[in-house]
Amino acid sequence: MEKEYYTIIARATSLGQGSIGVIRISGNKVTSVIKHILKLKYIKPRYAHYLPFFYKNKIIDKGIALLFPKPNSFTGEDILELQCHGNSILIDLLINDIIININNIRIAYPGEFSKRAFLNKKIDLTQAEAIADIISANSKQAIFSAMNLMNGKFSLLLKDFKNLIINIRVKIESFLEFNYESDFSIFCKKIFIKLKELLKFLIKIIEYVKNGIRIKEGIKIVLIGPPNSGKSSLMNLITNKDVSIVTDIPGTTRDVLYEKIYVNSVPIQIVDTAGIRNTKNKIEVIGIEKTFQEIKNTNYIFLVVEDQISEKNLSQIIKKYLKNFMNKIPIIIIRNKIDITNNNSEIIYKNYYVIIKLSVKNKKGISILTNFINKKIINTNNNEDQFTARTRYMDSLNSIYKLLIKGQENFLKTYSLELIAEDLRLIQKNLDLITGKFTSKDLLNNIFSQFCVGK
CATH class of the missing domain: 3.40.50.300 (P-loop containing nucleotide triphosphate hydrolases)
Structure with a gap:
């Protein structure tokens, strides 16, 4: 299995010629890159340095160098950005020279910078996906909605929903553990009211997600008739x-x-x-x-x-x-x-x-x-608070909806606190699939493989 701590490097600007080309490096070999390319032992963090870039001890270009030390960086690791002229040959020479001369550094996989930000808990999975949404946005509304997703508006909704679930679970567990001699029927009625509040909140979230999918994929109108x-x-x-x-x-x-x-x-x-x-x-x-x-x-x-x-x-x-x-x-x-x-x-x-x-x-x-x-x-x-969304969010929310509806029906029939507690646990697990708290490695690889290499 490959080391997780390999330093990664990639061009962060699109292929082709341009006025500026950006090379991004993330990992513990950033200091070695500074010494090799800039011929300096140290540069001031978060400060734009205009410096010569060296290739085989000769100045090949002059540009901007920016250092973002861990943990206060996008990936949570040391990050160095080199802004040179946007010539593809020049960029490739610098990248290849770094890889050849510094051990344990390689080309980043698609989306690996964002994946490391997620793994280092700098962002959740929905915020990581928002980065791809911003890049691929095909309208002004889609850009602002993707930014809302990246800023955590969906994450906050899910957090509030999750807190409601936890609150109900705590009440049930406490009752079963300490208050079983209290009035059981009154307690069950209170729990059922909480479950209805939970369902109402869930329907609100589902509507947000439906609109978010429309923004990302566009509104579809089908003309039919004789x-x-x-x-x-x-x-x-x-x-x-x-x-x-x-x-x-x-x-x-x-x-x-x-x-x-x-x-x-x-x-x-x-x-x-x-x-x-x-x-x-x-x-x-x-x-x-x-x-x-x-x-x-x-x-x-x-x-x-x-x-x-x-x-x-x-x-x-x-x-x-x-x-x-x-x-x-x-x-x-x-x-x-x-x-x-x-x-x-x-x-x-x-x-x-x-x-x-x-x-x-x-x-x-x-x-x-x-x-x-x-x-x-x-x-x-068209809502200022709207965020872009994906069908995978809807898949999880539909599963949650079915669990909640079935759980309410069974609770009305049996008043089994143990069964509804288990339903709520499964609901919380499905919710965590959206944010990536519990996500399979295959799903993560599939999501981030769709990103640009430099992201």
Whole structure:
């Protein structure tokens, strides 16, 4: 097994030529690097030194050297940063010279600097992942949300939730150990109230995480509906591009088409799908199957129908195709072609869905749709306290939710303090998977392998 204490080195700037190139070194050989490259025994910590950089005892460049001694550094180890000119050959010469002439120093693995920061308890796993989110952010909101994650807003939520769990566990253990002669039923009622508070808090966290995933991956809107209802025309209008082919022939769109737009710096993926209808055409059938695969992973469903459709037929379409998604995914019904029915453009809010009447052809009522997207979709997912999130967080939170629901049900039936105490222990263990307190080595390697080498 490789030594954990190997000093690591990597370029922290992207490949290619640039005005500046940064080399980062972390570990106990930093002092040796200072002596070898700078020809100095010591440099003042946290101070920008403009110095010559040596290669085989000759000055190869001049640049900035910064020293961050342990434990008050990003990795918790000694860190040296060398800022030279951004020539790839120059950077490679310096790195190779350091590796060849100093023992126990090697090129860092992807994400290893961040991994060491995590292992040295400088950050938790969610904060480490936030670094990758900042680098890959594709919108202004994503940048600020990733920064919120890095600053620990999610970690604090999880900490408060964990403290509630610990508080309940302590009360139960204390009662079992010392107060068993007290009124058992009153104590159980108090515990059940605490469990309901815990569930309420958990639902709040889950909503934050759902929004965080949307910010990281973008909001997804799937357009579905019968053939010739105007889905493809609406797609082209929303994206302001000729993405979809538009004809009067039913079944023109037979595959799934994607296009990304940005609204107030928020990425939205619009998905055009095959028209849903009974058909024996094998290609259309495949396209319709793909439609429902997309619906399973969407944030919003836009059901596009002709305004001429009767309420009965509309209800049949909803019942046949969207029954399993009611109350799970918001459904917006777009009644298109009001230019034919001579109806007014308007928005109607019903119990289970929203209806928007418009005409794609005449662009009448389109402002109603765009305002709805801005106010009800973008603003709903736009929160200054929001943080980016990953599906692995949701996996753990879903497990916690199931454990808590099942634990409450069993507790109401049995009033077994021992069983609910065990459920709470398992919930706490699942919670610690998110922050990385209890995380398998394989998961850690998988997470950090997706980082840049210099991070």
